[in-house]
Amino acid sequence: MQTIRVRTTQNVFIDYPLASIGDRIVAYLIDRLILFLYILLVISLMVGMKAFENETLLITLGLIFIVFPMMFYGLLFEIFMNGQTPGKHAMKIQVIRLDGTPASVGGYLFRWLFSIVDFGIFGGVVAVVIIAVGGKGQRLGDIVAGTTVVKLAQQKEINSSDIFIVPESTYVPTFEQVVQLSTRDIEVIQRALDANRDHGTYQPIEIITEKIKSMLGIHSDLPPSEFLYTIVKDYNSLTAGR
Known part of the structure; x- marks a missing residue:
């Protein structure tokens, strides 16, 4: 398993196992699936409310319950789940800073902003290429934010x-x-x-x-x-x- 050596504020080097590209792709797909199911549920509720018959109501509900969640899904989950989304949690991977400490809100924000480039027109190809070439498990957003994604260790009987x-x-x-x-x-x-x-x-x-x-x-x-x-x-x- 590929690892990254980080230097802590105590000048101690610790090796962390990097999350594989496969783990990150599966986590991404899980998150997309959750969003898809959520949107289906919202649309079903909107149909029941006959929102499609009222343009103003349709736009308002669409923005609040569909557009905004789609835009801020990853950012908000990473902030409130300490570097994880439901997909990352399922795959036991987590965003951390390169010194091994939890990422800051600013770091999550940079990752989110640059996800437009990483996952934009080419559907994640840019992110995969940069992660594969860089050697530190970083997509463009991680490089800017000073973060990476690591694989959480399996809990043993004794921890x-x-x-x-x-x-x-x-x-x-x-x-x-x-x-x-x-x-x-x-x-x-x-x-x-x-x-x-x-x-x-x-x-x-x-x-x-x-x-x-x-x-x-x-x-x-x-x-x-x-x-x-x-x-x-x-x-x-x-x-x-x-």
Whole structure:
């Protein structure tokens, strides 16, 4: 599977699997199908309301319930579904920034504006060619917005997000210095642990381990992954109830 290496704000490199062109095409077709079925439903309701007998009513309802949803479908879903549309959600793919963080509203807006070029006259051929040639999973709108589309990892029976569950009251933290870390630091650690678990990427957890040890003045012989899991559990335990 093709991947993209992104550099986080913590200067840590993490590999993300890129969404394949096939996944993106299927997601697009699912979204088109949903829109088609929605429009059929709206037209059926308009027929029942005899809207076609009143030109003013027809134009008003058509603009509000057909034209606007067709225009803003992708933009609004990506904004409110954190980089996904129903089609993308079904295919388990998501829009993110090139630094691995969620895209901004401005980024989604640029992607939407340039979709006219990507999916316009040639029906998506431009987008497919640019994605295939670019190597970063970016269509023109992504290049302008600084985004790409990645494949979300399959959830395993054990997920590193489980460590965010508040430990039992009897849990004794190992490294009390973790209170100096921020929530953002913990999110970066979790992302690196997920990358290690799902894709075998080992370098990020090694780099982060050394940075954490240096930052907090910790000396530990624990393996990197075990050390980072302990750090997050300790942080979660010590900051619970804040």
